[in-house]
Amino acid sequence: MSFEVERSRPADMELLRHLAFVLAVNGKRAAALENAARACELSPRDPRTWSDRGCVHAVLGELREAVVAYTRALEIDCDFTVGWHNLGVTLARLGHTRAAFCALRNAQRLDGRRAGTCIALGQLLADVGLLDAALASFARAEQLAIA
Known part of the structure; x- marks a missing residue:
């Protein structure tokens, strides 16, 4: 279940961030991680995308991966x-x-x-x-x- 967006549309990046979290909460691991990764690709210098990626990992119980994502957010800001x-x-x-x-x-x-x-x-x-x-x-x- 991929959610494709154009790279130039920041509103779509926001949508990907939120969609990734909703998918994670609903146990859709692969789709959640795919959308979180895509959001980070669209906006690699935005600490919110990395923090949200960390939240997705945390919801999925992947705490070490969450720490990596939060650390990346803090490296940016x-x-x-x-x-x-x-x-x-x-x-x-x-x-x-x-x-x-x-x-x-x-x-x-x-x-x-x-x-x-x-x-x-x-x-x-x-x-x-x-x-x-x-x-x-x-x-x-x-x-x-x-x-």
């Missing part, structure tokens, strides 16, 4: 907050606590208004027994959600 967040969450799932913490702190440093990053950081801190810090991170997430 080291200030890409979503890339740091996604990398941190995935590294935590892989059990790489220290690297996950660093990635999530980078995301938080770049944009301290993301409740999701505060939640992910709080979960990681709780997992390693730093309960006061975890509670503070959860409280910050709650403040951001209310604002």
Whole structure:
């Protein structure tokens, strides 16, 4: 199931990114990966395409491949907050606590208004027994959600 588009149409690249994710969620591995790869071919210098490719891999349970894609996104734009967040969450799932913490702190440093990053950081801190810090991170997430 291939979804062909013209290379010059950025709206189609956006469609490929979203289609890849929907296909992954629905268990259509080959089509999801094909569309994610095509989006990266259409826009190889866009960190969003690589981050979305990482999300496709993560949904499919391919966490190491997800880390590679998120890392590529961050090579393109080291200030890409979503890339740091996604990398941190995935590294935590892989059990790489220290690297996950660093990635999530980078995301938080770049944009301290993301409740999701505060939640992910709080979960990681709780997992390693730093309960006061975890509670503070959860409280910050709650403040951001209310604002």
